[in-house]
Amino acid sequence: MRLDYAREARRGVGEVVYCPGKSDSQMLSIARDVRARGMNMAFSRMSPAQADLIADGTPRLSYDPVSRLGLIECTPRPRSGAIVAVVTAGSGDIPAALEAAGIAEFFGLEARKFFDVGVAGLHRLLDVLPEMSGADAAIVAAGMDGALPSVVAGLLPCLVIGLPTSVGYGVASGGTTALNAMLSSCSPGLVVVNIDNGVGAGLAAVIAARNARPRL
Numbered sequence: 484m485r486l487d488y489a490r491e492a493r494r495g496v497g498e499v500v501y502c503p504g505k506s507d508s509q510m511l512s513i514a515r516d517v518r519a520r521g522m523n524m525a526f527s528r529m530s531p532a533q534a535d536l537i538a539d540g541t542p543r544l545s546y547d548p549v550s551r552l553g554l555i556e557c558t559p560r561p562r563s564g565a566i567v568a569v570v571t572a573g574s575g576d577i578p579a580a581l582e583a584a585g586i587a588e589f590f591g592l593e594a595r596k597f598f599d600v601g602v603a604g605l606h607r608l609l610d611v612l613p614e615m616s617g618a619d620a621a622i623v624a625a626g627m628d629g630a631l632p633s634v635v636a637g638l639l640p641c642l643v644i645g646l647p648t649s650v651g652y653g654v655a656s657g658g659t660t661a662l663n664a665m666l667s668s669c670s671p672g673l674v675v676v677n678i679d680n681g682v683g684a685g686l687a688a689v690i691a692a693r694n695a696r697p698r699l
Contacts, residue, residue, distance in 0.1 A: 503530075525553070529553040566619050572625035580622065583622045586686060620687075633670045636671065647676075649678055
């Protein structure tokens with residue numbers, strides 16, 4: 484395994500290890516290397532079995548079974564002071580949103596969560612809009628018709644990152660409909676990541692928020 488340990492120095496965000504398909508020996512090798520270097524490392528789509536495998540020798544591993552994020556933090560990371568609003572249309576979008584929020588927090592942001600505020604009950608979004616307005620970036624997770632990111636991008640001044648999810652029936656097509664809807668949006672300042680890609684959304688928010696507050 485050849486991890487990109489210099490990525491954070493180059494990009495401001497480090498490598499995130501994608502766990503599916505990795506053997507036990509590969510996972511253990513990565514964990515040993517991270518411990519030996521005293522580094523921080525994030526693991527995405529980590530199974531409970533993989534978490535148990537490396538937890539014995541890695542007391543600093545934290546694992547969330549909902550987002551499937553595993554985090555090793557050997558060195559406490561300073562907080563940037565920047566804020567990302569993490570928003571979901573429905574409860575089914577929460578796993579992807581928590582993945583995004585966990586990555587954003589791991590790399591120094593404060594993630595403020597606003598869940599279940601989809602367009603089927605628009606008053607729910609309007610109720611929390613004042614709290615969202617101070618964010619330096621926003622991540623909006625939605626499946627079904629994927630409409631919520633367009634609405635949020637029309638109301639907030641910051642960059643909005645659309646996170647399509649695979650939630651929905653029939654023609655929702657595993658998130659393809661939500662993805663296409665977000666890509667077709669006429670709301671300015673909306674960018675879109677791949678279906679269920681909470682890691683990509685979280686990393687994009689870190690970079691966007693960092694550039695929004697250069698003094699930090």
